[in-house]
Amino acid sequence: MRRLLIGGGLGALVVSVLAVSLAACGGSGGDSASERELQRQADLYAIDQIEKTWHRATSEQDVDLMMSLWAPNATFNVGPGETLTGKEEIRRFWVDAPVFQAENRWVSETPAYKIRITLNGDRGTLYFECHYVDPKTGKVIRVVGADQQVARIDGRWLITNYIGASPSLTP
Amino acid sequence: MSQGDNPVVRAVGRLPARVHSKLLVAFVGTAALVVAVGLLGLRVLGQSNERTASLAALQERAFAYGKLQSDAYHVRLLLAANVSGDYYALLNPGLRRSRAAATAVDQAAVNALAQIGPATGSDGLGFVPPAEDAVVLRRIRSTSEQLLTVIDRLVDSSHAASPGRESSLRHRAQQLGIDLNQLATELANATTAKTDTVIAENASSYVSQRNVFIGVAVAAIVLALLLGLVLSWSVIGPIKRIDARLDAIAAGDFSGHVEVPNRDELGALGAKVNRMNDELQRVYSQLEAASLHKSEFLASMSHELRTPLNAILGFSQVLREQMFGEINAKQAEYLEDILASGNHLLSLINDVLDLSKVEAGQVELEVAPFSLRDALERGVVTVRERAAQDGVRVTLATDGPVDQVEGDERRIRQVIFNLLSNAVKFTPAGGEVDVSAAQVNGEVRVAVTDTGPGLAPEDHERIFEEFQQTELGVEQREGTGLGLALSKRLVELHGGRIWVDSELGKGSTFVFTLPATSAATHRASIPSERPVGTVGRRTRSS
Amino acid sequence: MRTLLMLAIGAAVGVLAVVVLAASGGSSARSTSEEATQRAADLWAIDQLEKDFHKATTRKNIDLMMSLYAPNATFTFPGSTAVGKKQIRQFFLTKSKLFLPSNRWISETPAYKIRITVRGDRGTLFFECHLLDPRTGKLGPVTAADADVARINGRWQITNMAGASATLSP
Numbered sequence: 001m002r003r004l005l006i007g008g009g010l011g012a013l014v015v016s017v018l019a020v021s022l023a024a025c026g027g028s029g030g031d032s033a034s035e036r037e038l039q040r041q042a043d044l045y046a047i048d049q050i051e052k053t054w055h056r057a058t059s060e061q062d063v064d065l066m067m068s069l070w071a072p073n074a075t076f077n078v079g080p081g082e083t084l085t086g087k088e089e090i091r092r093f094w095v096d097a098p099v100f101q102a103e104n105r106w107v108s109e110t111p112a113y114k115i116r117i118t119l120n121g122d123r124g125t126l127y128f129e130c131h132y133v134d135p136k137t138g139k140v141i142r143v144v145g146a147d148q149q150v151a152r153i154d155g156r157w158l159i160t161n162y163i164g165a166s167p168s169l170t171p
Numbered sequence: 172m173s174q175g176d177n178p179v180v181r182a183v184g185r186l187p188a189r190v191h192s193k194l195l196v197a198f199v200g201t202a203a204l205v206v207a208v209g210l211l212g213l214r215v216l217g218q219s220n221e222r223t224a225s226l227a228a229l230q231e232r233a234f235a236y237g238k239l240q241s242d243a244y245h246v247r248l249l250l251a252a253n254v255s256g257d258y259y260a261l262l263n264p265g266l267r268r269s270r271a272a273a274t275a276v277d278q279a280a281v282n283a284l285a286q287i288g289p290a291t292g293s294d295g296l297g298f299v300p301p302a303e304d305a306v307v308l309r310r311i312r313s314t315s316e317q318l319l320t321v322i323d324r325l326v327d328s329s330h331a332a333s334p335g336r337e338s339s340l341r342h343r344a345q346q347l348g349i350d351l352n353q354l355a356t357e358l359a360n361a362t363t364a365k366t367d368t369v370i371a372e373n374a375s376s377y378v379s380q381r382n383v384f385i386g387v388a389v390a391a392i393v394l395a396l397l398l399g400l401v402l403s404w405s406v407i408g409p410i411k412r413i414d415a416r417l418d419a420i421a422a423g424d425f426s427g428h429v430e431v432p433n434r435d436e437l438g439a440l441g442a443k444v445n446r447m448n449d450e451l452q453r454v455y456s457q458l459e460a461a462s463l464h465k466s467e468f469l470a471s472m473s474h475e476l477r478t479p480l481n482a483i484l485g486f487s488q489v490l491r492e493q494m495f496g497e498i499n500a501k502q503a504e505y506l507e508d509i510l511a512s513g514n515h516l517l518s519l520i521n522d523v524l525d526l527s528k529v530e531a532g533q534v535e536l537e538v539a540p541f542s543l544r545d546a547l548e549r550g551v552v553t554v555r556e557r558a559a560q561d562g563v564r565v566t567l568a569t570d571g572p573v574d575q576v577e578g579d580e581r582r583i584r585q586v587i588f589n590l591l592s593n594a595v596k597f598t599p600a601g602g603e604v605d606v607s608a609a610q611v612n613g614e615v616r617v618a619v620t621d622t623g624p625g626l627a628p629e630d631h632e633r634i635f636e637e638f639q640q641t642e643l644g645v646e647q648r649e650g651t652g653l654g655l656a657l658s659k660r661l662v663e664l665h666g667g668r669i670w671v672d673s674e675l676g677k678g679s680t681f682v683f684t685l686p687a688t689s690a691a692t693h694r695a696s697i698p699s700e701r702p703v704g705t706v707g708r709r710t711r712s713s
Numbered sequence: 714m715r716t717l718l719m720l721a722i723g724a725a726v727g728v729l730a731v732v733v734l735a736a737s738g739g740s741s742a743r744s745t746s747e748e749a750t751q752r753a754a755d756l757w758a759i760d761q762l763e764k765d766f767h768k769a770t771t772r773k774n775i776d777l778m779m780s781l782y783a784p785n786a787t788f789t790f791p792g793s794t795a796v797g798k799k800q801i802r803q804f805f806l807t808k809s810k811l812f813l814p815s816n817r818w819i820s821e822t823p824a825y826k827i828r829i830t831v832r833g834d835r836g837t838l839f840f841e842c843h844l845l846d847p848r849t850g851k852l853g854p855v856t857a858a859d860a861d862v863a864r865i866n867g868r869w870q871i872t873n874m875a876g877a878s879a880t881l882s883p
Contacts, residue, residue, distance in 0.1 A: 038751060039750055039754075041753070041754035041757045041758065042749075042750045042751075042753035042754045042757065045754065045756050045760065048757065051824055052827070055823060055825045056825035059825065060883055061883075077251055080251075080253075080276070081252065105883060106883070107881060107882065107883050108823065108825075109823040109824070109843055110824055111767060111819055112763055112821070112824050113764040113765065113771065113820075118360070120357060120360035120361040120362075120363070120364035121363065121367050121368060122364065122367065123360040123363060123364060125353045125356050125357060127349060127353065133845075133881065135881040137851070138851050138852040138855075139850055139851050140845060140850045140852070145349065147247070147349050147352065147353075149356055161244075163247055163248065163251050163352075164251060165251070165345050165346075166342070167342065167346070169819065169845070169847035169850065171771040171818075171819050171847070
């Protein structure tokens with residue numbers, strides 16, 4: 001009986017210490033899967049906003065709004081072997097670009113279901129089509145694709161690299 | 172409330188286990204805590220190692236996929252250069268391209284694509300990719316192959332194809348290029364993200380695990396200390412209480428019991444001390460009563476013996492003085508024997524009476540300042556005649572400051588006489604007896620030194636006991652064996668000490684001390700206030 | 714010494730409490746950032762309804778279309794209201810031009826004009842539908858959809874939808 005008591009007391013002591021140790025170790029597991037999924041959806045939504053802001057900027061011809069989408073050291077491929085680097089060069093380009101000229105008041109829209117987003121940590125890719133429609137005639141003036149790399153910089157998702165594309169009008 | 176009264180300590184004390192077992196539990200418990208902390212440390216180290224290893228693998232993959240992405244991006248740029256739709260027209264309306272340039276770009280794309288396919292296999296990568304990466308790598312390979320096919324057709328048809336067919340092929344190539352670039356980018360991004368996650372996890376994990384480790388280590392140390400404190404107090408507390416009780420018993424206090432609630436060896440020890448206390452109290456009471464009866468008996472008997480003895484001595488002296496007629500030589504010799512024996516007996520009775528009075532607490536010192544020098548001189552004078560007869564020289568030397576002391580002069584003189592008469596008695600002819608007095612360390616020290624035969628070490632204590640004499644003393648059939656015992660009691664009544672320094676064949680020095688200023692009045696202490704040992708000795712000597 | 718003992722007991726309990734609390738990670742009310750994350754995730758989920766709606770109409774996928782509606786959803790179109798998934802399916806297959814095989818439109822939208830509100834498990838969704846004929850490169854009908862949405866069994870679905878007019882303008 002006495003040995004049982006001693007053994008029990010000793011066992012309880014050791015087990016409690018080990019339990020506290022292991023619980024302490026295992027307790028720092030971090031976010032749960034559902035929390036990570038929630039964060040992923042929130043990030044996808046934030047990246048998706050780049051498309052909306054882009055088209056609002058081109059539709060409303062708001063260069064400042066357009067420039068708010070670019071990362072400070074972003075690169076922008078505008079022609080064969082011609083790549084702009086940094087917001088200053090990119091802004092100068094947009095100011096002169098046809099889509100921001102007063103005579104070209106186009107509606108920028110997209111088949112949103114074709115938007116493709118990938119997301120890994122603080123980096124991702126974004127692809128969307130841009131259909132520039134002349135509201136006076138209802139005719140699609142330009143069909144282009146935007147193929148971009150994006151990154152979360154200081155908590156905001158911004159374009160770090162952009163290459164244009166020319167998709168065909170298909171469903 | 173002491174630690175022993177702490178409920179936790181008491182609870183540990185009450186545990187029905189031996190001290191040995193409790194200590195074992197404490198040591199094993201502490202060892203378990205150390206092991207737990209050690210295991211935790213090992214686990215932390217192990218996890219850190221795993222993360223470092225996974226990080227190295229991730230970095231290798233990130234490097235390879237980064238190169239793949241770079242190649243895919245290069246292809247994508249080349250395809251963009253040959254795009255035929257609205258893109259450059261929208262951005263760059265003035266741009267014009269030549270067919271030769273387009274063909275050159277297509278050829279460059281073919282060359283670039285030729286690098287991508289082989290780079291997606293284990294051989295090209297230099298490692299075996301994990302399953303989820305392998306899926307993407309297969310898609311990259313497949314896409315690059317499709318793209319290669321399309322561009323090959325473009326290159327082949329560049330001389331003769333219709334504009335419609337070329338446009339269709341270019342759209343197809345572009346879409347595949349976008350897919351390829353996105354797949355490669357996603358693969359690289361995913362690996363980079365995993366690397367970032369592992370690095371972040373590493374950092375946060377290090378901090379959290381460090382904190383946990385420190386927390387557990389501190390908790391373990393505190394628990395171990397707590398365990399040690401509680402256990403030690405459950406042992407020390409009872410020992411202290413038992414020690415205090417033993418001190419009280421040693422001082423003659425049998426009135427209390429020690430309380431040890433432990434259910435271990437200490438509890439048993441406490442119970443035994445209590446039983447010993449009760450037994451000693453019972454025996455002491457009996458001894459006290461017996462001692463009192465003895466002293467009363469001796470005092471009474473001495474008085475009753477002295478009365479007829481005085482008559483014997485008185486009438487013997489009258490006869491010896493021939494006041495009632497002449498006596499012959501033989502009668503005179505016998506009368507001398509009667510007188511000598513009677514005086515010896517009287518002396519013995521007086522000593523016994525004094526001793527019994529001291530033990531019965533009936534001696535009251537009459538303390539007053541007196542001249543120690545006078546007392547010593549009178550003592551020397553008293554024994555000088557006998558000394559001169561025996562051929563022994565007696566000298567006296569005193570320091571100035573010891574002239575006046577406080578005490579019962581009659582009793583101190585009695586002590587001095589005892590020591591001097593002993594010294595003269597045991598010093599052979601031609602020997603010396605030196606008496607000295609000095610003040611040493613705040614007390615007056617009187618020493619009587621003789622050149623007698625000295626004392627064996629075993630006699631140094633014994634001769635101060637009642638009726639104890641040296642062999643020489645017994646042979647000389649002189650003395651009562653009570654003088655030194657009485658002297659010891661009287662000196663101690665004054666608050667002093669008495670002892671002898673002696674070696675066989677080298678003489679003896681009997682020393683007694685008196686406090687420089689004695690207390691006003693000393694009464695013989697009552698027996699119950701004396702240590703048990705004293706009572707025991709008296710009992711043996713009675 | 715007794716104070717030391719009490720301190721030691723207090724420290725031990727305190728340290729253990731801290732360790733246990735640290736291990737459990739602590740529990741506190743949802744932070745503002747967590748609420749913002751949840752809101753963004755909800756907006757993303759509702760936004761998918763627009764994408765799937767246009768994918769379903771472009772690709773003539775009636776099952777995909779019907780997966781967007783709640784069991785008791787209503788669909789109001791000029792002159793009538795379809796109630797329940799069965800009636801809505803019938804509407805798309807028999808009365809709507811969207812699913813006519815002869816109409817090979819690309820359904821697209823100026824996505825920046827999409828309006829979404831969300832409050833708890835309910836919300837609203839508005840988007841324009843521009844039907845582009847790829848053969849001519851010209852827009853056909855330009856309409857809009859105004860919908861109530863709700864989270865049902867964890868999925869956002871349309872509970873009520875009505876057609877709305879829209880003008881082609883930036």
